Amino acid sequence: MSTTNILFEIGLEEMPARFLSDAEVQLKQKTQHWLTSIRLPYESVKTYVTPRRLAVVIEGLANKQLDQEEEAKGPAKKIAVDEEGNWSKAAIGFSKGQGKSVDDIYFKEVNGTSYAFVNKYIQGASAEVLLINFKDVIMDLTFPKNMRWAGKTMRFVRPIRWLVALNQSNIIPFEIGGVSTSNSTYGHRFLGEQVTIKDPLMYEELLATQYVIADSNERKERISDQIKQLEQEKGWHIPMDSDLLEEVTQLVEYPTVFYGTFNDKFLTIPDEALITSMKEHQRYFPVLSDNEELLPYFVAVRNGDNRSIEVVAKGNEKVLKARLSDAMFFFEEDQKHSIEQYNAKLSRIVYQEKLGTIADKVQRVRALTDKITTLLDVDQTTKQNALRAAEISKFDLVTNMVNEFTKLQGIMGEKYARLFGENEQVAKAINEHYMPRSANDALPQSTEGAAVSIADKLDTIIGCISVGIIPSGSQDPYALRRQAIGVLQILQQTGWDVTVEKLIDVTKELYQTLEIEKSSEDNIDEEINSFFYARASYILREATSEQDIIEAVLANGIGNISFAYKKAALLTDKRHDTSFKDTQEALVRVLNLAKKGTNSGVDATLLQNAQEQKLYDNFQAIKVKYQEQIRAYEATQSLETLSQFTPFIHDFFDHTMVMTDDEQLKNNRLSLLNEIAALINQFADLSKIEWKQQLNA
Incomplete structure (x- = not known):
């Protein structure tokens, strides 16, 4: 099949720089999709973008569509043929509608019913005819902001000044917004001139002579x-x-x-x-x-x-x-004003209608910082530094410098705090409490900065959710998702002995003392829990953990996020470790069977056989050591301790009927399994992991 080369160029008034990269991606994707949809094969699509132009060169485009054979489905056989075996009106009409006759009909069974079919041959149209419709691709481009001009009804990113559409050297005729296609383009606004394009493949080279680097x-x-x-x-x-x-x-x-x-x-x-x-x-x-x-x-x-x-x-x-x-x-x-004077101005700036002013937020952040540093049991000097940093964390928002350059919030706060005589830890924490500012930003390095950062972010998240501001789709005006991820990243880095749930609880306790109009209490708790669960899942997934392992680790809450990371990494390794198979099968069997009963307490006098007694004795021996390891966030050691159950669990199931007809014995055995399951679940719900598929892979 013969091929041709195509050029389309849209010449515009200068577009905003921030629009260009996305526009180029769109142009390439939409062009490729369009060519595929109209069945025109091509060798390559190359796009170009500058402030004054969007262009695409299609190389090696087929001169006509691929011919197509299509099977058209008609009425069921019982409708297509009457009782005498004659063609019905439905069959005749179906064949005519497809450009065929009843002689072309054949029958084929679909889901147990016989239907009439005909084969259609569709000859491909020429590219010359189809290329005129490329203007639909142009008009399908989207931009963050469009405009109208010169009384025209169409909207586009900027006024269109010229259009180039070439099939080799031939102009492809169409018009957009009163501008017709031609073979003329324009070089640099001041250094170039109008030039004629004779070959689409020379487009880039020709523009370079006119002081335009198109790529x-x-x-x-x-x-x-x-x-x-x-x-x-x-x-x-x-x-x-x-x-x-x-x-x-x-x-x-x-x-x-x-x-x-x-x-x-x-x-x-x-x-x-x-x-x-x-x-x-x-x-x-x-x-x-x-x-x-x-x-x-x-x-x-x-x-x-x-x-x-x-x-x-x-x-x-x-x-x-x-x-x-x-x-x-x-x-x-x-520098002519004091921190206290700046702080006083914060009471005149609304933070959020239902959550009060920025001064109100600062008071909440200080109160939360107090609670967090108490939970962490930091020394008195660190606590006082953190409280002072929280107290003056937002003062720079009303300075001239931050008003002019909003990205300097916190940075100027640190600079000015030093100039105003605050100690180094306080000054540093003012800047750090905004960290991380973006996905790959640095995290706070000081305890004071980390504590105030978590307090500030938790106040924003719990406060917004409490008054019904919940992210949905791409809408997240207070960046709650980013702030929640920031909290988890800081906790993961510091390894503090505190759970996410405890930090959420102290924040909710603070909000219960405030006179603000809140949503339903039950809804708030549900929204907060699901919100943080989703963020924890996200960051664990970013650390290459697989979804079933994430669900297993988070089944009983997020807990200590640093510990969750360790457990997820360890289980990811174990799922591919065949030597762990016996342990996995034993522990998962306990978890699955334990769900059939409740824990009403184990009566040691009802233990009947040696295997049952050994499992109980092993549970008593292991329990204290295991829980100490869990409290110390020792992932490897605690899983190794759990693994010690393996032979005793297998022996127990080999020699003991758990679901016996004797209700007392059954309940006692289920209680023993429930107690062991409770230990396992402190690590993770291993029954949620798809072990078998991985081990057999």
């Missing part, structure tokens, strides 16, 4: 290479923040890296504020020395070549000077 990966690589070259020439270290690199890549069509300088007096501003000002407002890369000290330089990316680059640098220096002057003003002004 975003190539633009990113050019920026990275130029920055690395600048590092070598100047002896600098220029950290390439991945988000910033992605943004500047999508802001330009022809990237040229340059650098500028600023007055070193601005280095008195905290590094984080300087860097944030450069990145957030100007999309500049900061420059560091070999020992990671900030230098009075910046690196930027121009949308164009290097002509008059010195003039461009000077212009950027002027703009940055104004930005840094603002930052210095904010920094100096913020």
Whole structure:
């Protein structure tokens, strides 16, 4: 089959950089799906995206659809043929509707009933006819925000200025929003010009002559290479923040890296504020020395070549000077007030309508920090530092610097706390209590910071759920999921001797003392428990545990999350360990049979045979040691202790009828199994694990 090459390009006013990556992914996926749906085979689909264009090149596209044979199902045989064996009107109508005659009908049984069928041959249409409909793919693209322009009714990300649609050198005719397709494209807004495309495969090369690097990966690589070259020439270290690199890549069509300088007096501003000002407002890369000290330089990316680059640098220096002057003003002004004055302002800022002001939240966080540090039994100095950090944890929210750069919350709190004379542990904890700020962010390193962080996050989670704010789908305005995961990650890292349930309980106890309008108490408990269970399942799954093992470990609550990690990892290994098979079978048999009765207490005088007595004696001997190991969160040791039951359980079942007709004996034996099952369940509900499939694999 002969093939052809296709180009589609949508020329636009500049699109927001943050839209481009997703738009390119969409364009490729939707194009591939469309080609598959219309049965047009192809060799490859290559997409391009710049601020002013979205384009796709389809290479090796078949010139016509694949021919298709289709089996059409008609009426049942009893309807298609009358009692005399003649074709019915239904059969005649069915065959005509398929472009066939009754001579083409055959019968085939489906689910015990015979139906009429005909085979249809559908000749493939030419690509030339089908390609006109690519405009449907374009209109199916979605963006976070669309707009209308020039009185038009259609909505799109930005006004469409030109359209290219080529089948080899032939124009594919269609129109969108009053713009008709052609074979003309436009280069760089200032350096390029209008050019004619004669071959879709020359698209990328042709644009390069017009100062447009169409491939975003190539633009990113050019920026990275130029920055690395600048590092070598100047002896600098220029950290390439991945988000910033992605943004500047999508802001330009022809990237040229340059650098500028600023007055070193601005280095008195905290590094984080300087860097944030450069990145957030100007999309500049900061420059560091070999020992990671900030230098009075910046690196930027121009949308164009290097002509008059010195003039461009000077212009950027002027703009940055104004930005840094603002930052210095904010920094100096913020130091004219005290922490207490800032804290007083928090009472005028609503945190959430039903949960009060930020000042109210701070009071709750302090109270929870008190409860948590008491649970942890920390020393008095640590406790007082944590309480002070909780008390002033939000004061920087009303500073000029954080008002201008919201990402600096906590960071500026730490800086200002030091300047205002707070001790190092308190200052550090103010910043740490926001951690982790994102999925891969660092966790608090100090006990004070970890305690306040957990208190703050639990207050947010329990508070929001209590007043009916529950995440659903993609809606999670208070980031409750991320905050719950943060709590679990901190607990896993610290290994504190405290359960998730206990922390939830002390938070709920605090909320019971507050005069807030809450949802139904039963619903609150159910929502909180299921919410944390889902988050615990998520982070255990991220640690490569399989779902059945997660369910086994969490069957009786989350408990100590660090211990849950250890148990999940150990059971993942054991499910593939054939030497554990005897133990697994013994323990699971106990769990399954124990469910048939209750624990009414074991009467030792009713133990009838030696195997029954040995199992009971072994239970008494093992129980204390095992529970000590569980309390010490010793996963390996406690499972090894459980394994000691193995021969005694097998002997017991080989020589003892549990479900005997004697009710007293049956209940006594079920009580013994229930007591052993209770020990096993302290580790995990092993009956939830799909052992057999793994061991036989």
